[in-house]
Amino acid sequence: MLTAEQNEQLTQVEAGTPMGEVLRRYWYPVAFTRELEEFPVKRVELLGDFFALWKSPSGRYGIVPEACPHRKASLAYGVVEPDGIRCPYHGWVFDTDGACTSQPAERDNTQFQERVRAQAGKVEEMGGLVWAYVGPSPAPELPRFDTYVMDGYRDIGWADLPCNYVQIMENAVDPHHVEFLHGRYFEFVGKHEGFTAPASFGKEHMKIGFTAFEWGIIKRRVLKGATEENDDWKVGHPLVFPYNMRVGGGGIHQMQIRVPVNRTTTRFILYTVHSPDGYEHVEQPQIPDYELPVFDKAGRHVTNYVEGQDMMAWVTQGAITDRTTEHLGRSDIGVAMLRKMFREQMDVVARGEDPLGTIREKHERIDLPCEKDKFHAGGAQFALDFCDMGSTRFSPVLDTIKKIHISAADKIASEKAAAE
Amino acid sequence: MSTPVDRRFVADAAAHRRDVPRFCPGCAGGLGMATEFWEAEERRFYCSCTGCGWTGEITPTGAVATGHEPEH
Ligand code: FES
Ligand SMILES: [Fe+2]
Numbered sequence: 485m486l487t488a489e490q491n492e493q494l495t496q497v498e499a500g501t502p503m504g505e506v507l508r509r510y511w512y513p514v515a516f517t518r519e520l521e522e523f524p525v526k527r528v529e530l531l532g533d534f535f536a537l538w539k540s541p542s543g544r545y546g547i548v549p550e551a552c553p554h555r556k557a558s559l560a561y562g563v564v565e566p567d568g569i570r571c572p573y574h575g576w577v578f579d580t581d582g583a584c585t586s587q588p589a590e591r592d593n594t595q596f597q598e599r600v601r602a603q604a605g606k607v608e609e610m611g612g613l614v615w616a617y618v619g620p621s622p623a624p625e626l627p628r629f630d631t632y633v634m635d636g637y638r639d640i641g642w643a644d645l646p647c648n649y650v651q652i653m654e655n656a657v658d659p660h661h662v663e664f665l666h667g668r669y670f671e672f673v674g675k676h677e678g679f680t681a682p683a684s685f686g687k688e689h690m691k692i693g694f695t696a697f698e699w700g701i702i703k704r705r706v707l708k709g710a711t712e713e714n715d716d717w718k719v720g721h722p723l724v725f726p727y728n729m730r731v732g733g734g735g736i737h738q739m740q741i742r743v744p745v746n747r748t749t750t751r752f753i754l755y756t757v758h759s760p761d762g763y764e765h766v767e768q769p770q771i772p773d774y775e776l777p778v779f780d781k782a783g784r785h786v787t788n789y790v791e792g793q794d795m796m797a798w799v800t801q802g803a804i805t806d807r808t809t810e811h812l813g814r815s816d817i818g819v820a821m822l823r824k825m826f827r828e829q830m831d832v833v834a835r836g837e838d839p840l841g842t843i844r845e846k847h848e849r850i851d852l853p854c855e856k857d858k859f860h861a862g863g864a865q866f867a868l869d870f871c872d873m874g875s876t877r878f879s880p881v882l883d884t885i886k887k888i889h890i891s892a893a894d895k896i897a898s899e900k901a902a903a904e
Numbered sequence: 905m906s907t908p909v910d911r912r913f914v915a916d917a918a919a920h921r922r923d924v925p926r927f928c929p930g931c932a933g934g935l936g937m938a939t940e941f942w943e944a945e946e947r948r949f950y951c952s953c954t955g956c957g958w959t960g961e962i963t964p965t966g967a968v969a970t971g972h973e974p975e976h
Contacts, residue, residue: 485920485940802910808920809913812941820939820950824959827936831954 486807486823494826495648495804497744498532502830507531507726508619509839511606511626512743513753514547515614516640516773525569527560530618532746536560537607537616538569545607546580547616553584553600578602611755612638612771624842630851631730631739636759637766637888640773641875643752645795648804649727649744650826652752655794656729656740657818659692659705665793670873673788682869685790693717694818699841700725701822702853715855722852725825725840730852734866735760735889737854748803752776754791754875758885760867762892762899772880790874923964925949930958938962 486494498504514528520539527550528535534550536559546569550560557573564570568579570586577586582604584597605618611632617623645652655661667686674681687707695702704720706712715733723729729740741753754776777786778795785796812819829839838844857866867889876882910917925938928951936954940947952959 486937487921487924488917490937806910806913806917808917809910812939814941814943816941817950820941823939824937824950824952827952827954831936 485810485812488808491804491807493830494807494823495650495747497649497747502834503826504531506826506829506833506839507744509624509833509842510619510726511608511615511617511624512727513613513741514616514743516771517609517612517614518770518773520545520614521770524564525560525562527558528616529745529749530616531744533618534560535605535616535618536562536569537614538562538564539614540564540568540580541566544580545609545614546578547605547607547618548578548582548602552576553602554587559602576600578604580604580607612640612773613755624838624844625846627841627843628847628849629724629728629730629739630849631737631755631757633849634737634757634759635765636737636757636763637881637885638755638757638768638771639876639879639881639885640756640771641754641776641791641878642773643776643778643795644745645750645752645778645799646748646803647750647799647801648748649742649750651801651805652742652750652798653723653727653729654819654822655798656723657694657701657703657822658816659703659818660689660815661797663687663689665797666790669787669793670790677788679788682873684866684869685873691717692815692818693720694821695720696821696825697722697853699850699852700728701818701825703818715857719853719855721854723822724852726829730854732854733856734870735763735892736867736870752791752795756876758867758888760889760892762895763888764892764895766884766888774878774880776875776878789877792875925951925962928953928955928958929960929962931956 493502496503497507512530514530514537515526519526525536525538528537535547536550537547539545548559550558552559552571554574554576557571559569559571561572562569568577568585570577575588576584579585582602584600587595587597605616606623608615608626615626662685670681670685689705690708691706693704700723702720702722704717706717721731727742731738731740737757739755741755743751745751780786786792787796832839871886920940926935928935930953933953933955935951938949938951940949946963949962951962
């Protein structure tokens with residue numbers, strides 16, 4: 485339970501608010517690489533602000549606020565030119581640094597280019613996603629988390645959800661929900677729809693734990709039949725502050741991304757890499773992206789797959805869940821810890837310091853701790869459940885993914901047999 | 905935009921706010937955040953001070969101090 489003021493502060497994303505200022509210190513994926521290859525300019529909403537994102541013919545990316553500094557027409561309808569984005573209305577041009585390089589309607593002696601500037605952000609491409617930083621300069625480095633740079637076969641599922649991102653992040657420090665939402669509830673849905681829910685999800689939690697670390701919070705669990713020696717406890721997996729969670733197991737690596745589009749809209753992205761032991765490189769000229777079903781035709785949540793269940797829970801909590809009337813228990817202690825972390829980072833940023841997870845050194849790759857033997861279900865079994873029972877079932881490359889897991893497992897098995 | 909109040913639970917909200925700890929037991933500064941939760945009979949607040957970093961739980965006990973019988 486929080487006071488109304490605390491809830492207000494915690495859930496804000498807008499510029500000038502304490503949390504909005506924290507959020508502006510991070511890079512966000514704002515497009516699929518594919519999108520700008522198909523059409524070179526995109527209107528982007530991020531943290532409650534609108535931007536024009538473009539890719540020049542030479543492959544340079546740029547991002548500026550949507551409204552043209554001249555008379556506010558949308559630069560997201562601009563003309564992409566070699567040296568920048570040209571406003572569709574009167575032709576002013578802005579380069580990737582936000583400098584105005586042309587005011588064609590003005591005579592040479594009446595131009596005032598030096599006096600106008602668009603507040604340009606920074607843009608980089610990584611792993612099939614286009615990433616933007618729109619906060620104060622100097623921009624930190626884009627963190628190259630393992631998932632985005634490792635070898636493997638990728639796909640990207642996504643959905644835009646009508647709720648605030650904080651309640652989604654609170655789910656990332658809520659291990660117990662798995663046993664009910666993806667266990668008991670899944671079983672109930674399965675019984676009525678005629679399928680068998682995966683047994684490993686319903687295992688009882690004996691113990692949960694949380695550890696703050698340099699990138700966020702590591703979540704740990706001991707499930708019934710396991711000990712603290714199992715990966716679920718010993719390794720766990722992290723909430724990557726402030727808007728990601730790294731999960732995986734059975735040769736699957738995933739970043740669950742929750743981009744605060746505005747205060748009550750969150751883009752949920754499942755960035756998945758399949759690279760089981762024995763994986764042989766498969767060429768992927770373009771990473772497929774696909775929209776996940778959230779609602780059915782009747783407006784009911786689609787809850788016969790894992791992430792559909794999560795989305796149902798997050799969205800039904802309300803656009804901005806009212807934390808003045810909730811009833812937390814001891815099992816919600818991870819949620820309390822996360823709120824504390826958000827609150828601390830507001831002060832850190834207000835003091836002018838870099839918040840948690842800011843990286844300013846050049847680097848190749850950041851490895852995050854993540855369990856391999858998830859739910860001690862046995863790797864291959866977890867991978868197959870993951871494909872059939874999770875969002876991957878909607879992937880346009882589902883067949884290829886399954887083949888990759890099966891042939892990798894075969895390869896390992898035959899290598900083992902040969903060694904014996 | 906301010907956070908909409910969930911009308912289904914307004915009376916409850918007032919009851920929760922009644923005795924939220926407001927000051928840090930360590931440095932007496934304002935508490936950054938006090939998250940209320942329950943543990944069996946006890947109503948607890950997970951608190952952290954943004955001033956001095958004090959982090960802990962505060963449990964209102966009411967007027968009765970409960971002890972337990974020593975061995976004898
Ligand atoms: S039991 Fe947790 S929201 Fe209902
Ligand atoms: Fe979940």
